[in-house]
Amino acid sequence: MAETITETIQCDVAVVGTGMAGMAAAIFAAGRGLSTVCVGKPSEMSFASGCLDLFARIPATGTQTAQGFDDPFEGIETLSRCQPGHPYARLTRDEIAAGFKAFTDFMGDAGLPYHCSPGANQKIITPAGTLKSTFCVPATMMAGSRALAGKNPVLIVDILGLKGFGARQMAQTLKAHHPEINSVSIAFPGRETAGDLMCERLAWDLETPDTLNRFIDLLRPHVKGYTAVGLPAILGIYRFSELLATIQDQLGVGVFEIPTLAPSVTGMRTREAFLTRAASAGIRHFPVFVKEVAVDEDFRFFVTQGTQTLEVCARHLLLGSGRFLGRGLGKGDNEIQEMLFGLPVIQPADRGDWFSPDFFDPAGHPVNRAGIETDDAFRPLSADGKVFHHRLYAAGSILAHQDWKRERSGSGLSIATAFKAVSAIADDMK
Amino acid sequence: MDTMQTSVLIVGGGTTGTGLARDLALRGICCVLIDKKDINAGASGANHGLLHSGARYVFKDGETAEECRIENRLLKELASHCIEPTGGLFVGVAGDDEDYIKAFPDLCRRYGIFATQVSCAEARQMEPCLAEDIIAAYAVEDAVVDPFMLSLDNAADAEAHGAKILRNTRLTGFKMDKGRICAAIVENTRSGKTFEIEADQVVNASGAWADQVAAMAGAHIDMSYSKGSLLITQSRMSQQVINRLRPASDADILVPGGTVSIIGTTSVHIDSLEDIRPTNEEVDVIIQEGSKMIPKLASTRYIRAYAGVRPLVRSPGGGDRDISRNFTLKPHEEDGLENLITITGGKLTTYRLMAERTADVVAARLNNTRPCLTATRKLPPSPKGRWTEPGRAPKVWMARSDARDTLICECEMVSESMVDEIVASLKHEGAVPTLEEVGRRSRIGKGPCQGTFCSFRLAAYLYRRGQLDQAVGMDQVREFVNERWKGFRPLVRDKEIMRVELQESFLCALFGMDED
Numbered sequence: 001m002a003e004t005i006t007e008t009i010q011c012d013v014a015v016v017g018t019g020m021a022g023m024a025a026a027i028f029a030a031g032r033g034l035s036t037v038c039v040g041k042p043s044e045m046s047f048a049s050g051c052l053d054l055f056a057r058i059p060a061t062g063t064q065t066a067q068g069f070d071d072p073f074e075g076i077e078t079l080s081r082c083q084p085g086h087p088y089a090r091l092t093r094d095e096i097a098a099g100f101k102a103f104t105d106f107m108g109d110a111g112l113p114y115h116c117s118p119g120a121n122q123k124i125i126t127p128a129g130t131l132k133s134t135f136c137v138p139a140t141m142m143a144g145s146r147a148l149a150g151k152n153p154v155l156i157v158d159i160l161g162l163k164g165f166g167a168r169q170m171a172q173t174l175k176a177h178h179p180e181i182n183s184v185s186i187a188f189p190g191r192e193t194a195g196d197l198m199c200e201r202l203a204w205d206l207e208t209p210d211t212l213n214r215f216i217d218l219l220r221p222h223v224k225g226y227t228a229v230g231l232p233a234i235l236g237i238y239r240f241s242e243l244l245a246t247i248q249d250q251l252g253v254g255v256f257e258i259p260t261l262a263p264s265v266t267g268m269r270t271r272e273a274f275l276t277r278a279a280s281a282g283i284r285h286f287p288v289f290v291k292e293v294a295v296d297e298d299f300r301f302f303v304t305q306g307t308q309t310l311e312v313c314a315r316h317l318l319l320g321s322g323r324f325l326g327r328g329l330g331k332g333d334n335e336i337q338e339m340l341f342g343l344p345v346i347q348p349a350d351r352g353d354w355f356s357p358d359f360f361d362p363a364g365h366p367v368n369r370a371g372i373e374t375d376d377a378f379r380p381l382s383a384d385g386k387v388f389h390h391r392l393y394a395a396g397s398i399l400a401h402q403d404w405k406r407e408r409s410g411s412g413l414s415i416a417t418a419f420k421a422v423s424a425i426a427d428d429m430k
Numbered sequence: 431m432d433t434m435q436t437s438v439l440i441v442g443g444g445t446t447g448t449g450l451a452r453d454l455a456l457r458g459i460c461c462v463l464i465d466k467k468d469i470n471a472g473a474s475g476a477n478h479g480l481l482h483s484g485a486r487y488v489f490k491d492g493e494t495a496e497e498c499r500i501e502n503r504l505l506k507e508l509a510s511h512c513i514e515p516t517g518g519l520f521v522g523v524a525g526d527d528e529d530y531i532k533a534f535p536d537l538c539r540r541y542g543i544f545a546t547q548v549s550c551a552e553a554r555q556m557e558p559c560l561a562e563d564i565i566a567a568y569a570v571e572d573a574v575v576d577p578f579m580l581s582l583d584n585a586a587d588a589e590a591h592g593a594k595i596l597r598n599t600r601l602t603g604f605k606m607d608k609g610r611i612c613a614a615i616v617e618n619t620r621s622g623k624t625f626e627i628e629a630d631q632v633v634n635a636s637g638a639w640a641d642q643v644a645a646m647a648g649a650h651i652d653m654s655y656s657k658g659s660l661l662i663t664q665s666r667m668s669q670q671v672i673n674r675l676r677p678a679s680d681a682d683i684l685v686p687g688g689t690v691s692i693i694g695t696t697s698v699h700i701d702s703l704e705d706i707r708p709t710n711e712e713v714d715v716i717i718q719e720g721s722k723m724i725p726k727l728a729s730t731r732y733i734r735a736y737a738g739v740r741p742l743v744r745s746p747g748g749g750d751r752d753i754s755r756n757f758t759l760k761p762h763e764e765d766g767l768e769n770l771i772t773i774t775g776g777k778l779t780t781y782r783l784m785a786e787r788t789a790d791v792v793a794a795r796l797n798n799t800r801p802c803l804t805a806t807r808k809l810p811p812s813p814k815g816r817w818t819e820p821g822r823a824p825k826v827w828m829a830r831s832d833a834r835d836t837l838i839c840e841c842e843m844v845s846e847s848m849v850d851e852i853v854a855s856l857k858h859e860g861a862v863p864t865l866e867e868v869g870r871r872s873r874i875g876k877g878p879c880q881g882t883f884c885s886f887r888l889a890a891y892l893y894r895r896g897q898l899d900q901a902v903g904m905d906q907v908r909e910f911v912n913e914r915w916k917g918f919r920p921l922v923r924d925k926e927i928m929r930v931e932l933q934e935s936f937l938c939a940l941f942g943m944d945e946d
Contacts, residue, residue, distance in 0.1 A: 047932065049940055059944075066945070128886065128904060128941040158894075163836055164883060166890030173901045185894065195836040261883065261936060324928045331924045352710045355922065355930075359915040360908060360937070360944045367927075368934075405931075405939040 006308045009284065011035040012429055013422070014299055014314030016290055016340065017328065020048075021320030021396025021414035023274045024099070027106045028422040029318075030282040034429060037312050038278070038285045039303055040321075047325075049126075049259035050233065050266025052100070052114060054135035054412035055079070055088070056121050059403055060362035071119050072135055072412070085401040088409070090376050091416050099419030100412075104136060106281070110273035111241065113139040123148050125156075125230060125258050127165050129173025133408060138266065140235060140244050143228045143254030152227035153180040156258070157219065159188045161197040164261050165232045184222045189214035202234040203265045206243060216250045228254035233266045240269065286310075289327070293317065293340060295389060316425045319372075319380070319394040320418065328398040329371070336370050338398070344383045346373050346400040364406040371400035377424040378417050391428065393421035432625040436462040436594070438792055439614055439629035441601050441643050442636035443467075444474030445577060445778055448584040448595075449785035449804070450635060455591035456803040457793055462627055463585070463593065464616055466600035468870055470581045472637045474778065475870075476738025478660060478685040478692050480671060481505060481513060481573040482779040485520060485545055488537035489530070489677065494756045495541045498779045502571060505782065509809040512580045516686060518572025518671035519553055520545070523723055524563040526676045531566045534675060538570075545570050557668045559724050572671035574687055577778055578818035578870070586812035589859075597861055604632075604647050609766045611647055620862065631769045631792050638703055638739040640774040649765040651758075651772060655701070656740040659708035660694030661716055661921070664731040664878055667691040667724060674723050681719035684727075688822065693720045693727060700739070708735040713920040731925065733878055734917040741774045757784045761791055769795070814855050817848055817872040838891055839884040841877020846891060848872065853897060863897050865889060865906040866913070881914040882933040908943055 013029045015022050018040030026038040054072040058064075058079055069075030073093050080089035088096075097118075104114045114136040115122070121133040122145050137145055147154050158167035167183035174181050189211055191197055205211045223229050235243045235257060247255045259266050278285050286303040294300040299317040303310050321328030321340060329345065330337050336345045347370035348354055354367035372394050373381045380388045396414035397404050404410040438454055440447045443465030451463045465471065484498035506513055522531045538545035545568040553567035554560050560567075585595050598619045605613040605626070613626040634643045641651040666686045674682040678697075685692045696712045713735055721728035743758040757776025773788045786802045793800070817823055824843035827835065835845040852871045853863040861867055865888055868874065874888055875881035888910075889903040898906070911933075922930055938944045 047935065053939070057945075068945070126941050127890075128907075128943075129901075130904065130942050132940060132942055161834070161836055163838060164887040164890055166893045168896075169890045169893035169898070169903055172893060172899055173904060176901060193834055195832075195834040259940070261886070262932075324931045331927055355919050357705075357707070357916070357919065359912050359934075362944055364938075364944075365934075405934050406944060408939060410935075410939060 004309050005302070005311050008311040008313055009037060011037045011284070011312065011314050013037070013316045013318060013425055014039065014301070014312055015318045015320055016040065017320035017322055017326060017396070018285070019320065019322050019326055019396065019414070020411050021322070021418050024103050024415045025318045025320050025395055025418035025422055026278065026283045026285075027274070027281065028099070028102055028419055029425065031102060031106070032422065032426045034426060036283045037314060038283050039288055039290050039312075041287055041289050046263040046267045046271075048264060048267035048270060050138045050141070050264070050270060051124060051132070051134035051259070052104070052136035052411040052415070053408045054096070054100070054121070056133040056408035057406065058082070059364045059406040066362045068133070070121055070133070072121055073119060083401065087378070087399045087402050087413055087417050090378070091420055095420050095423075096412065096416040099415045100136065102419065103415050106277065107270070107273055110277040112269055112273040113241070115139060115142050125170060125174065127170065127258055127260055129170035131174075131177065135412065138257070140233070140240055140257040142256065144230050144256035144258065147228035147254060147256075148178060150227070151178065151180065153225060154178065154228050154230060155223060155226040156181065156183045156230040157222070158183070158185050159197060159202070159232065160185055161188070161191065161195045162199070162202070162232060163196070170258070186218050189218060198263070199232060199234050199260050199265045200237070200263060200268065203237050206234060207236045207239055212243060212246065216247055219247075219251060223251050223253050226253055228256055230256050230258050232260050233257035233264065237265060237268055237272060290340070295341070299392070316391040316393065316428070318418070318421055318425070319392065319398060320396045320414070321398060323371070323397045326397070336367070338372060341380075341388065341392070343372055343380045343388060345370055364403040368403040368405065369401055371402070372398050373400050378421040393425065395421050433613070434462065434625060434627045436460050436627065436629050437796060438462070438631045438633060439464070439627050440633045440635055441614075442634070442639070443469045443581070443585070443595065443597070444472055444635065444637050445470070445581050445584070445781035446637075446773055446776070446784050447635035448581040448588065449781045450633060450773070450788055451588035451593045451595065452584045452591070453785045453789040453802060453804050454792065455588040455593040456807065457789065457798055457800040459793065459796060459798055461588070461593045462596060462629070463588070464596045464599040464601065464627070466598070466619060468597045468867065469585055470578055473738035473740060474577055474581060474637070476660070476736050477577065477658075477778055478683055478694060479575055479577050479687050480683060480685045480778070481575040482777065483518060483570040483572045484541060484543045485538055485568075485570045486673060488534070488541055488543065491756060492541055494777075494780070495543060497783055498777070499541065499543050501780050501783055502573065504805060505575070506573060508804075508807070509580060509583070511811045512576050512583065512809070514574040516572065516574050516670045518570045518673060519548075519557065520568045520570060520673045520675040521553060521560060521564045521723060522566040522675040523561055524565055526565065526674070528565075530677065531675050534568065543570065557670060557672060559667050559726050560672070561723055561725050566675060568675070572673070574671065574685055575778065576687070576818055582814040582818070583809055583812045586814050587810055595859070601643060601646065606647065609768050611767070611769050631771065631795055633788060633792065634770060634772040635774070635788075637774060638741040640741055640772050644762070644770070644772055647767055647770050649762050649767055649770065651760065651774070652744045654699065654742045654744045655703060656742055657698045657700045657706060657737050658695035658740055659698070659712040659716065659735060659737040660692050661713065661732050662734045663691045663693065663727070664733050665689065665691075667726060667730070672723065679719070681716040684720065684724055690733070693724070703739060706737050706739055707916050708737045708920050710920045731878070732921045733880065734876065734914070735920050736917045743775050759784070759787055759791070813851065814871065817844065817852060823848060823873055838887045839874040839877065841879050841884070842873035844872050844874050849888065849891060850895070853892070853895070863892065865892070865910045868892070869910060875910060875914050879929065880918050881911050882929060882936070885910045904941075904943065911937065
């Protein structure tokens with residue numbers, strides 16, 4: 001490989017991973033004027049709901065039932081007291097808030113605005129008809145959250161052939177909480193006879209004016225008397241703000257999106273917003289999967305671009321490679337490994353203890369808390385408890401002692417830990 | 431309290447119970463079958479689906495070997511739609527007991543079982559998955575049977591001849607008058623409604639629960655419970671059934687079924703029937719032992735582990751593997767009971783014979799002299815069992831080639847129209863089409879995604895069709911996922927852990943299904 005290298009890129013920070021943690025870290029690093037390289041394949045962002053969770057729940061423990069929080073910061077304060085090893089316990093409220101502000105500002109500038117309410121979680125409707133607590137809600141979902149809070153009449157619309165998104169299921173499930181809710185099914189214009197529709201395809205379709213107008217005409221007879229109309233998240237990949245405004249204007253009601261299962265359009269929008277703005281923000285992004293990094297004083301690895309092989313030589317490296325889906329963690333026969341550096345992974349002693357017999361165990365599965373141990377600046381530790389490399393950092397779901405799925409803390413952990421790690425890198429570069 | 435009257439009450443809807451219901455109905459005897467869950471919810475639905483040639487039993491249990499031989503040939507004729515006549519191989523692996531192997535062909539001959547020696551090279555040509563170091567191979571008449579289709583079709587034919595099948599109906603006790611059961615007190619587990627069934631004769635066909643049912647009438651059966659765990663591979667490993675030619679041990683039998691294969695079993699003595707599930711240790715043993723005969727088992731992907739309980743009637747001394755796999759028919763006369771009969775033990779292959787023998791006793795007690803018809807009359811296929819066969823749904827879906835018929839389960843290719851058929855059939859039987867019931871009648875959730883997407887899609891579809899109301903759907907998804915999880919948890923290895931992570935992020939992080 002070495003003989004075909006066409007360029008060596010020297011940079012202050014290399015970010016490995018392009019999930020929430022990787023994107024956030026790259027945004028923060030570039031925002032601080034650091035030269036930033038970001039590597040990672042299109043990640044499991046295509047599974048993302050589009051909402052930014054911060055914290056909503058402390059899972060049950062042996063002695064305590066699970067505890068829900070309307071105020072995420074109050075929750076984090078309680079959590080930090082009872083779980084001092086949790087990554088959030090290493091962060092101040094100001095650091096978390098500053099991270100969210102920098103991230104949502106970037107996304108807002110990229111055309112993906114969020115609504116956050118400083119001391120409170122908001123509720124969105126899920127495709128199961130349950131209510132989810134989250135911190136920042138994409139603007140396209142806000143009319144639903146407002147209608148829920150105001151107890152206003154809501155209509156949910158689904159599309160024939162779009163499976164796993166059932167308006168009647170949502171309405172029936174939500175009725176107990178929100179009595180004024182109804183559902184209707186419509187056929188998508190131009191795809192009336194095609195079964196098995198995909199959200200992405202429909203989102204592209206709606207970006208054409210003719211399809212959009214026909215879609216609005218189909219909705220019109222159903223919306224009278226409702227304050228808000230909920231649709232699957234298919235209102236375009238790029239021009240969603242504009243499409244939403246058009247539909248609301250034409251129908252004269254509030255319209256909101258409901259996230260869908262994978263592959264989700266909401267996750268694609270986040271990724272696209274990041275990618276389209278990355279270059280102008282000074283981030284060099286390579287959509288490759290890095291399997292090997294040479295470590296001396298600096299971090300060196302190869303990336304390919306077209307037919308070229310480039311060497312990246314980074315002063316700092318931030319590991320935002322995620323858990324199993326992101327391939328940050330992997331599994332040997334009987335134990336979990338960190339895939340890039342072979343860092344020690346905190347994990348249950350026995351494979352038999354990884355999972356609870358109850359999939360929905362309110363305590364979560366023990367394996368969920370497996371991950372990388374770090375110091376207060378989020379630098380991974382070696383087996384001897386010393387820092388593995390004084391310029392290696394980790395952020396996001398790869399960290400140990402958290403259970404993002406059960407805490408509803410996925411985006412928040414990524415954003416906040418990336419923010420603090422990048423602050424430390426920036427200090428180091430001064 | 432409501433009372434229902436019948437000639438014969440059958441407790442237990444496994445292969446024996448449903449086979450008995452049909453046998454009695456064909457003799458013109460009225461019967462009601464109750465099951466606390468559903469058809470084949472116990473061991474009848476948790477086995478290899480193997481129609482034994484009998485060769486497996488020639489060493490220790492000649493009677494069972496002969497019974498298997500006869501029933502095997504009979505069922506291939508009479509229930510051919512439930513059976514794939516794959517044939518089978520018995521193979522010895524380097525290190526296996528050579529004296530045992532040498533004795534095998536003579537013993538087979540003694541019990542009239544065909545066992546044709548094939549060269550090891552020939553065997554490996556037939557089944558390339560076999561280990562290179564096999565030392566002997568015999569071809570036998572094993573076959574594969576779909577136990578769900580079999581029982582559903584037996585139940586359907588019984589109903590067509592006047593029998594009543596009551597699912598979700600649990601026996602809570604008997605009203606006794608000296609040595610006579612006057613009535614069975616039963617409860618509908620869905621509605622909580624209690625009622626009585628008055629019957630002239632009561633047959634206890636409750637499998638591993640036989641001692642518990644007998645105890646309600648004051649009788650005692652000394653039973654031993656042996657848990658057997660099995661694994662399902664993602665793809666079909668062999669064309670034929672492959673048996674290890676050695677004394678019964680772990681992971682000796684690989685059975686193909688449609689698009690998958692099943693390897694098992696273990697034999698673990700258990701004391702309680704609560705919470706029967708395969709363990710990590712059993713999974714490791716099955717893979718390790720199985721891969722000596724079929725090396726690919728060490729690296730293949732598995733989609734589910736499951737466990738059933740063999741109801742073994744104890745004879746003094748000896749381990750669970752030594753207890754006869756023959757069946758036990760107990761008329762309970764020695765217990766001073768005049769109208770209870772217990773039929774338990776035995777095997778899937780001999781279910782018809784067990785039903786016949788039991789029906790003979792019942793008929794004699796009722797002074798019914800009509801002959802058994804199940805040994806001569808074909809089992810008619812019913813629509814109920816149609817969608818349980820692996821690989822069937824994809825074929826039908828392709829043949830129908832209607833793009834609008836959206837697939838709910840992409841792994842097993844179960845479409846909306848197939849779900850409609852199952853729902854119609856369930857409603858026709860008076861059952862409520864829940865996720866669990868539709869799942870049991872089809873392959874939904876049984877593919878590699880193990881219900882991650884399809885359980886939820888199925889719920890959405892049933893809501894759309896007006897079959898689910900209010901918030902019950904999410905409870906059903908929770909139950910469905912947990913039932914799949916039971917079989918998947920011990921299998922989570924490298925790739926599977928990604929899927930579990932994805933599933934948890936949908937069901938918990940997004941839907942909040944870990945909340946009350």
